[in-house]
Amino acid sequence: MTxxxxxxxxxRITAGIPHSAAYDDLPYTRGGAVDRDAVxxxxxSAADGDAAAWKALVDGLSxxxxxVVRAHRLSDADAHEVYQTAWFRFAQHLDRIREPHKAGSWLxxxxxxxxxxxxxxxxxxxxxDDPQVLDGxxxxxxxxxxxxxxxxxxxxxxxxxRMWQEFxxxxxxxxxxxxxxxxxxPPSYQEVSGALGIAVGSIGPLRQRCxxxxxxxxxARGVR
Amino acid sequence: xxxxxxxxxxxxxAQDDALEEAxxxxxxxxxxVPAELRHLAVEAYALHSLRDxxxxxxxxxxxxxxxxxxxxxxxxxxxxxxxxxxxxxxIEVTAEGLTGQVLPPQPARIEILGTxxxxxxxxxxxxxxxxxxxxxxxxxxxxxxxxxDEEVVVTExxxx
Numbered sequence: 001m002t003x004x005x006x007x008x009x010x011x012r013i014t015a016g017i018p019h020s021a022a023y024d025d026l027p028y029t030r031g032g033a034v035d036r037d038a039v040x041x042x043x044x045s046a047a048d049g050d051a052a053a054w055k056a057l058v059d060g061l062s063x064x065x066x067x068v069v070r071a072h073r074l075s076d077a078d079a080h081e082v083y084q085t086a087w088f089r090f091a092q093h094l095d096r097i098r099e100p101h102k103a104g105s106w107l108x109x110x111x112x113x114x115x116x117x118x119x120x121x122x123x124x125x126x127x128x129d130d131p132q133v134l135d136g137x138x139x140x141x142x143x144x145x146x147x148x149x150x151x152x153x154x155x156x157x158x159x160x161x162r163m164w165q166e167f168x169x170x171x172x173x174x175x176x177x178x179x180x181x182x183x184x185x186p187p188s189y190q191e192v193s194g195a196l197g198i199a200v201g202s203i204g205p206l207r208q209r210c211x212x213x214x215x216x217x218x219x220a221r222g223v224r
Numbered sequence: 225x226x227x228x229x230x231x232x233x234x235x236x237x238a239q240d241d242a243l244e245e246a247x248x249x250x251x252x253x254x255x256x257v258p259a260e261l262r263h264l265a266v267e268a269y270a271l272h273s274l275r276d277x278x279x280x281x282x283x284x285x286x287x288x289x290x291x292x293x294x295x296x297x298x299x300x301x302x303x304x305x306x307x308x309x310x311x312x313x314x315i316e317v318t319a320e321g322l323t324g325q326v327l328p329p330q331p332a333r334i335e336i337l338g339t340x341x342x343x344x345x346x347x348x349x350x351x352x353x354x355x356x357x358x359x360x361x362x363x364x365x366x367x368x369x370x371x372x373d374e375e376v377v378v379t380e381x382x383x384x
Binding site: 046047051054055058059062063065066067070080081082083084085087088089090091092093094095096114117118120121160161163164167178179181182183184186207208211212214215 | 236237239240243244246247248249250251252253254255256257258261262264265266268269271272281287289290302339364365367378380381382383
């Protein structure tokens with residue numbers, strides 16, 4: 001009975017998100033944000049025992065949690081553990097979350113606090129260029145296979161890699177903000193605020209500054 | 225939006241949006257959520273559905289890492305307190321394992337839960353004074369499930 005409602009809500013979340021040919025296999029890579037009312041309803045359904053609703057929450061909010069963890073530049077092992085802690089705690093709190101439609105912010109700020117604890121306890125940060133990330137494009141993941149099929153696609157892959165490299169070399173504030181903003185679907189400013197502990201009102205101006213700084217770097221390096 | 229946006233600013237804003245979108249696509253390719261993590265998050269739901277319906281959640285109310293003055297040194301134990309109602313669990317996590325006490329003092333059966341198999345890991349018994357000791361090294365996120373004579377309490381998940 002309850003599982004039906006989960007399925008309906010899942011389609012509500014995915015509806016209206018256009019796909020581009022190369023990224024068909026990646027959910028939520030484009031366009032619209034998760035419908036916040038739908039998130040609230042999904043939390044409600046999941047709390048009532050609907051596993052499909054929970055899965056929809058994981059699909060919709062995992063990239064946000066991962067982005068928060070990545071923004072804080074933890075080691076891979078720490079990143080994995082913080083991600084798990086956030087989700088396990090979310091499962092525990094499912095029926096006590098005061099504002100279910102803000103579950104994304106809840107997860108983002110939980111992940112952030114755990115990241116800060118890791119940083120505090122290890123005081124060890126990973127070097128700027130995570131070779132695994134930069135090498136990622138050559139690994140055999142499905143979206144890439146299709147990319148590397150033509151020369152044009154290879155050029156596109158190279159462009160993406162160089163853009164990513166320039167992004168990685170931005171100052172900490174910009175790198176953190178952009179890493180969270182690029183979660184898919186795009187996070188709300190409320191969620192970004194939870195993820196980074198910065199005021200909602202300062203996100204817009206900072207975003208603009210950081211994107212323009214990155215664009216200037218890309219232009220200077222001839223990446224476009 | 226500003227009131228005085230001209231065509232140039234509109235153009236710039238559109239370029240901002242396009243760049244953010246390009247970054248989003250890059251992240252989805254170069255740094256996606258690892259599949260095994262997504263899977264674990266889906267599995268975490270078992271915690272909710274399998275949880276004893278009458279289990280009470282003990283929230284983290286003290287963490288030496290954030291609530292105490294910073295102490296230098298590698299072997300500083302992490303001290304944690306979880307509380308629910310009138311029941312408190314104090315834990316000290318060191319490189320040797322874990323010690324703790326249930327307050328008010330009372331015997332309890334304590335399961336140590338890990339994310340790998342969230343339904344079972346180590347088990348330890350608290351004595352009449354509520355004290356327990358376990359040489360299990362905590363790696364990764366964990367939670368404790370306590371069964372006292374009267375109730376079942378689960379601590380918030382935490383990573384140490």
